[in-house]
Amino acid sequence: MSSKNLKEIADKARKNDFISISELMTGIENKVFSRKEVSQLIFKESHESLKIGITGPPGAGKSSLMNKLIPLIRKQNLSVGVIAIDPSSPITGGSFLGDRVRINNAVSDNDVFVRSMGSRAELGGVTELAEDFSDILAFSGKDIIFIETVGVGQSEYSVSEITDLTTLVFVPESGDEIQLLKAGILELADVFVVNKSDRKDSNLLVRSIKNILSSTKKDARKIPIFKTSCKTDEGLEDFANEIVSYFNSMKENDNIQEKKILRYNRRIKSIIEKDILNRFWNNERISLLDSIDKSSIKSKSPYELVDEIKGK
Ligand SMILES: Nc1nc2c(ncn2[C@@H]2O[C@H](COP(=O)(O)OP(=O)(O)O)[C@@H](O)[C@H]2O)c(=O)[nH]1
Numbered sequence: 001m002s003s004k005n006l007k008e009i010a011d012k013a014r015k016n017d018f019i020s021i022s023e024l025m026t027g028i029e030n031k032v033f034s035r036k037e038v039s040q041l042i043f044k045e046s047h048e049s050l051k052i053g054i055t056g057p058p059g060a061g062k063s064s065l066m067n068k069l070i071p072l073i074r075k076q077n078l079s080v081g082v083i084a085i086d087p088s089s090p091i092t093g094g095s096f097l098g099d100r101v102r103i104n105n106a107v108s109d110n111d112v113f114v115r116s117m118g119s120r121a122e123l124g125g126v127t128e129l130a131e132d133f134s135d136i137l138a139f140s141g142k143d144i145i146f147i148e149t150v151g152v153g154q155s156e157y158s159v160s161e162i163t164d165l166t167t168l169v170f171v172p173e174s175g176d177e178i179q180l181l182k183a184g185i186l187e188l189a190d191v192f193v194v195n196k197s198d199r200k201d202s203n204l205l206v207r208s209i210k211n212i213l214s215s216t217k218k219d220a221r222k223i224p225i226f227k228t229s230c231k232t233d234e235g236l237e238d239f240a241n242e243i244v245s246y247f248n249s250m251k252e253n254d255n256i257q258e259k260k261i262l263r264y265n266r267r268i269k270s271i272i273e274k275d276i277l278n279r280f281w282n283n284e285r286i287s288l289l290d291s292i293d294k295s296s297i298k299s300k301s302p303y304e305l306v307d308e309i310k311g312k
């Protein structure tokens, strides 16, 4: 697609046109548009959104929570974007809002935008794409942007790298599992949610999270732990209000502002690293690398080969 076309699409996406937002995302995903081109058009003009990672074990109720939170946040007149890296459970935009959102999404003027992404590509790639998508949602004016990922060790780290706040969702059944979690994972969470509190042992889990936090985090008392149920609606309004208040006080929140700078910094490093690597691996060097066989192992140290490749 020509760059004139891209500019037209971006202009419309900025006015929150559903089709154009989708086109930008799909364009990047399918490499029809370069990340650089899109970023140059949208980054500086982005709305100051609050990006929230929602992570936790499969089945913890992450998608259900978002379905419930979306209408509560909408009631306070904020717009919402969702990127679900786990497409196994659908996010409709809220049970009673669901149908309306779907209809709205087909025309213009939407305040909820939901996009699912496959997780087939390698983790780093998916996270990078999710970050690009979240920038597009910010550009389109969304106030709150959720990024849902299944927490499996590494993915908590990657989602925390692209968001302002990380929420870890647990369920009473994960009581034992939480003891096994690396302290580092708990460390990077800003908000904890114990969902399915309609089941037994949720108080036990809240206590055990508090205990672990007080032994690992300096300011453990400041970390909110919400006890929620998507079945009885317990705790959901409090959780939604907390999110809205984070959004309203984002500019004064040092933790969030610091994360934004760190993120910007990390992004620059990662773009440079990729750029240098891409330039390094010219065809000649790649074919030299490909020509390595058993005899090379016998005859050269890896360093010798590196020098030889660098010489190409
Ligand atoms: N009892 C109960 N079930 C829930 C609750 N929240 C979600 N579920 C159910 O748990 C299952 C997994 O939920 P889902 O939102 O898809 O989990 P995800 O994989 O974390 O996104 C679904 O069958 C939900 O209906 C809750 O608070 N209480």
Ligand SMILES: [Mg+2]
Residues within 6 Å of the ligand: 062, 063, 064, 086, 088, 089, 090, 148
């Ligand atoms: Mg889900």
